[in-house]
Amino acid sequence: MASVFKRFVPEKRLGSDVDDEYNSEYSFATEYTGPLVSYDVPCVAPVHVDRIPIAASIATPDRTKNMALPVVQPVARVDSGKLSKKSKKGLLGDASSMSVTHSNELDVARVLDVSKRHRTDFRVVNVLDTSGELEFLETEECIHRNLNRCASSGTLGFSGSHETSCELSESSGMESLHEDKYNGASFKGHEQEAVKCTVRKGSCHRCLVKIRFREKEVCIVCSAKYCSSCVLRAMGSMPEGRKCITCIGCRIDESKRSTLGKSSRMLRRLLTDSRAKEIMSHEISCAVNQIPPELVIVNGKPLCHEELVQLLGCPNPPRKLKPRKYWYDKQSGLWGMEGEKPCQIITPQLAVGDPIMKNASNGNTNILVNNREITKPELWIMQFAGIRCEGQPHFWCSADGSFQEEGHGNVKERIWFKPKIKLLCSVLSLPIPPESANSDQGKVDDKVVFSTQKRNEPYKLLMVGYEKSGTSTIFKQAKLLYKIPFTEDERQNMKNIIQSNLYRYIGILLEAREQFEEETLNEMRMKFINQPGLSDINQIDKANIYSIGPRLRGFSDWLLQIIMSGNLTAVFPASTREYAPYVEELWKDKAFQATLDRRNEIQTLPRVANYFLNRAVEISSMYYEPSDMDILYAEGIAASNGIASMDFSFSKSKKDSILDSNDEDDPLISYQLMRVHSSNLGKNCKWMEMFEDMDLIIYCVSLTDYDEYCSDINGVSTNRMMESKKLFETIVTHPICSHKNFLLVLNKYDLLEEKIEQVPLTRCEWFRDFNPLISGQQSSRSSSSKNPVATLAQSAFHYIAGKFKRQFQSLTGNKLYVFRVTGLESDSVDEAIKYATEILKWENEKPNFSMNDWSSGSIEATTTT
Numbered sequence: 043m044a045s046v047f048k049r050f051v052p053e054k055r056l057g058s059d060v061d062d063e064y065n066s067e068y069s070f071a072t073e074y075t076g077p078l079v080s081y082d083v084p085c086v087a088p089v090h091v092d093r094i095p096i097a098a099s100i101a102t103p104d105r106t107k108n109m110a111l112p113v114v115q116p117v118a119r120v121d122s123g124k125l126s127k128k129s130k131k132g133l134l135g136d137a138s139s140m141s142v143t144h145s146n147e148l149d150v151a152r153v154l155d156v157s158k159r160h161r162t163d164f165r166v167v168n169v170l171d172t173s174g175e176l177e178f179l180e181t182e183e184c185i186h187r188n189l190n191r192c193a194s195s196g197t198l199g200f201s202g203s204h205e206t207s208c209e210l211s212e213s214s215g216m217e218s219l220h221e222d223k224y225n226g227a228s229f230k231g232h233e234q235e236a237v238k239c240t241v242r243k244g245s246c247h248r249c250l251v252k253i254r255f256r257e258k259e260v261c262i263v264c265s266a267k268y269c270s271s272c273v274l275r276a277m278g279s280m281p282e283g284r285k286c287i288t289c290i291g292c293r294i295d296e297s298k299r300s301t302l303g304k305s306s307r308m309l310r311r312l313l314t315d316s317r318a319k320e321i322m323s324h325e326i327s328c329a330v331n332q333i334p335p336e337l338v339i340v341n342g343k344p345l346c347h348e349e350l351v352q353l354l355g356c357p358n359p360p361r362k363l364k365p366r367k368y369w370y371d372k373q374s375g376l377w378g379m380e381g382e383k384p385c386q387i388i389t390p391q392l393a394v395g396d397p398i399m400k401n402a403s404n405g406n407t408n409i410l411v412n413n414r415e416i417t418k419p420e421l422w423i424m425q426f427a428g429i430r431c432e433g434q435p436h437f438w439c440s441a442d443g444s445f446q447e448e449g450h451g452n453v454k455e456r457i458w459f460k461p462k463i464k465l466l467c468s469v470l471s472l473p474i475p476p477e478s479a480n481s482d483q484g485k486v487d488d489k490v491v492f493s494t495q496k497r498n499e500p501y502k503l504l505m506v507g508y509e510k511s512g513t514s515t516i517f518k519q520a521k522l523l524y525k526i527p528f529t530e531d532e533r534q535n536m537k538n539i540i541q542s543n544l545y546r547y548i549g550i551l552l553e554a555r556e557q558f559e560e561e562t563l564n565e566m567r568m569k570f571i572n573q574p575g576l577s578d579i580n581q582i583d584k585a586n587i588y589s590i591g592p593r594l595r596g597f598s599d600w601l602l603q604i605i606m607s608g609n610l611t612a613v614f615p616a617s618t619r620e621y622a623p624y625v626e627e628l629w630k631d632k633a634f635q636a637t638l639d640r641r642n643e644i645q646t647l648p649r650v651a652n653y654f655l656n657r658a659v660e661i662s663s664m665y666y667e668p669s670d671m672d673i674l675y676a677e678g679i680a681a682s683n684g685i686a687s688m689d690f691s692f693s694k695s696k697k698d699s700i701l702d703s704n705d706e707d708d709p710l711i712s713y714q715l716m717r718v719h720s721s722n723l724g725k726n727c728k729w730m731e732m733f734e735d736m737d738l739i740i741y742c743v744s745l746t747d748y749d750e751y752c753s754d755i756n757g758v759s760t761n762r763m764m765e766s767k768k769l770f771e772t773i774v775t776h777p778i779c780s781h782k783n784f785l786l787v788l789n790k791y792d793l794l795e796e797k798i799e800q801v802p803l804t805r806c807e808w809f810r811d812f813n814p815l816i817s818g819q820q821s822s823r824s825s826s827s828k829n830p831v832a833t834l835a836q837s838a839f840h841y842i843a844g845k846f847k848r849q850f851q852s853l854t855g856n857k858l859y860v861f862r863v864t865g866l867e868s869d870s871v872d873e874a875i876k877y878a879t880e881i882l883k884w885e886n887e888k889p890n891f892s893m894n895d896w897s898s899g900s901i902e903a904t905t906t907t
């Protein structure tokens with residue numbers, strides 16, 4: 043007997059919070075052998091256990107048919123005293139009544155299936171109508187909830203106390219069925235009562251409790267969401283993974299394919315680790331969850347089962363295969379969605395699909411490669427690789443990237459052997475061969491192989507700015523922050539830059555020394571003239587504290603000449619070894635030291651020079667190896683062709699931790715940060731086209747540019763802030779940027795704080811109306827909590843941010859995000875990048891909640907300091 047009951051009671055889960063709910067009490071009757079009694083003995087009709095349908099008794103369905111399974115109703119425990127005789131009889135074991143219940147469930151399941159397929163809205167009123175008739179009036183969600191409520195208890199047994207109730211319509215006196223059953227409330231004639239349920243968005247589909255901001259599990263078929271108290275009852279033993287019981291046997295929602303097998307924390311908490319893993323493995327491997335082959339169409343032909351197996355089983359299968367139309371170039375292995383550029387290079391020569399069509403990728407270049415008209419980005423790559431495409435030739439391309447013109451035997455180019463091609467492919471969101479395919483191509487330039495390719499679709503962030511705005515500093519800072527090591531090549535490159543810059547700084551100092559020497563001599567002459575009695579001016583000793591000896595003078599003349607001729611980088615760092623002794627000598631020289639003491643007066647000496655000049659002897663040594671800090675401070679970047687790129691990831695749950703998630707179930711969100719020098723964008727930024735796939739554009743502005751000038755080739759001098767504004771306008775109005783998110787990074791805030799004290803912001807014509815409210819008593823540098831009035835620098839920052847935002851809004855109609863940064867401070871850059879990733883997250887989640895609700899369109903609302 044006990045074993046019979048065990049069939050209805052779920053396995054006990056130790057440590058689970060649902061444990062208590064199944065501590066049902068039951069007693070057993072034994073045959074009475076005593077004397078006759080004078081009263082009526084209560085009588086219980088026998089239960090034919092074998093005839094009670096239970097969920098476990100469902101036959102293995104034909105899952106390829108996409109049919110909803112009949113889910114059976116358990117014997118529900120009700121307050122027998124409050125049921126009509128007829129109902130009592132049925133529930134206590136009348137076989138015919140049982141079959142009615144069962145057939146009802148079949149109907150419901152059928153209706154659910156119909157509603158799913160035809161997207162029809164129904165309302166279920168009175169799911170337990172004993173007449174066997176159902177009224178369908180409300181939503182599909184409602185059907186689900188009712189079914190899950192009934193069916194889930196079917197799998198898990200009799201019990202299931204239900205603290206939360208359905209939404210009730212008080213006017214009609216409707217009550218939750220569950221409450222009736224378990225709270226002892228009166229069961230008011232279930233023939234007449236309607237359970238009217240509507241699942242609000244963000245509520246558990248079973249208990250209706252709001253779970254928008256709480257842990258939830260989602261059905262991979264119908265997207266019904268369940269809270270931790272309901273999930274096991276709604277999903278049962280999950281033979282096909284996370285599906286409501288009513289969805290078992292149904293195909294999954296294709297948008298959820300990428301989540302298959304990725305167990306949630308909730309499940310792992312509710313179940314044992316091994317059980318959760320087992321469910322996830324069923325979810326991935328069970329037949330009904332696989333892509334139906336006929337829905338994958340390659341080169342216009344639906345696949346058969348064998349073709350799909352071949353496609354998925356090849357060494358390099360398509361990622362994230364979905365039911366849709368694809369094209370496949372068997373020769374090169376290029377793979378893409380119909381009408382789009384290639385997205386992956388898969389294993390070539392697979393016998394899947396028909397021959398490729400000319401217009402497979404919707405190219406418009408008149409250049410055919412393997413009979414397909416290629417797209418513009420592909421053409422750019424070919425041109426970049428040096429393949430001449432004049433005269434609209436047709437090419438053959440093999441899997442190793444060898445291009446051959448049709449009708450010519452000779453190989454024109456092997457593009458994957460060319461340095462920088464992979465980098466450019468990444469920029470243009472074109473695929474590169476998988477690493478396994480490269481293993482035999484030893485010559486491929488490792489420097490430019492992106493780790494991006496290991497991850498699927500990283501968010502792409504493009505950072506650009508006017509000259510010296512700090513883009514390379516921020517980029518390098520991000521590399522250090524997210525522990526992306528500099529390669530040996532990058533370090534060598536930076537060493538060269540640092541050493542040649544050192545000689546530039548020395549040159550600036552030596553030029554200044556000459557000037558100081560001359561000034562001092564003039565002063566001495568003036569003194570001499572004013573001194574009576576001295577007649578011969580030649581008697582003055584021309585040597586003064588700024589004078590250097592002939593050997594160093596010779597070196598100085600030579601170095602200044604090299605700088606003047608613009609050949610510094612040609613001579614250094616190659617000659618560093620040869621001239622290092624001069625540097626040592628200079629640093630011991632009093633005249634040079636006197637010059638160094640006045641370095642703050644030298645306008646042309648970059649601020650960062652101090653950092654390197656203090657260690658000049660060490661840096662000029664041939665044994666010098668740049669530290670990470672040296673690389674950060676160096677003016678320049680290890681870049682190829684002006685473009686530098688790095689990948690990094692944030693753990694989804696641990697937003698603050700980067701690249702430290704070893705938890706295979708905790709997905710990483712990957713990002714690709716690209717930095718491009720503005721000079722590489724070409725005239726009118728025409729090469730912005732290459733960055734069409736960017737998700738966010740970070741525009742960098744140096745806050746100190748407002749009083750700095752630069753001259754163009756005609757010698758016309760312009761304000762650098764105005765130049766930066768011009769570049770900003772060109773980029774934001776570029777056609778590819780019309781719907782892009784922009785983050786304005788206002789950099790060098792530390793320098794602004796110093797400069798604004800000396801030079802008014804109004805020096806720049808765009809900022810003429812800057813008129814901050816600074817209290818008379820307040821020191822503009824102090825911003826203690828006691829004195830919340832903004833400092834001059836803060837006011838200037840907000841003012842400049844507002845200027846750019848208004849400009850952006852007037853040009854694009856969109857909202858500009860702004861962030862204040864000090865590029866040399868790691869925390870500041872970290873926050874800026876996290877802010878950028880947040881923007882992407884917000885933009886991604888936009889359909890779920892309206893940004894307007896909380897940003898209220900205010901310009902200031904998006905400024906982060």
Ligand SMILES: Nc1nc2c(ncn2[C@@H]2O[C@H](COP(=O)(O)OP(=O)(O)OP(=O)(O)O)[C@@H](O)[C@H]2O)c(=O)[nH]1
Pocket residue numbers: 507508509510511512513514515516648650674675676677678719720789790791792793863864865866867
């Ligand atoms: N004090 C200070 N210096 C900075 C900051 N950001 C950048 N710099 C310095 O400003 C100079 C120019 O910065 P870069 O990062 O080279 O600027 P860039 O945008 O790469 O300039 P280009 O190479 O012309 O494109 C370097 O000497 C940096 O060290 C900052 O926030 N504070």
Ligand SMILES: [Mg+2]
Pocket residue numbers: 510513514515677678679
């Ligand atoms: Mg730079």
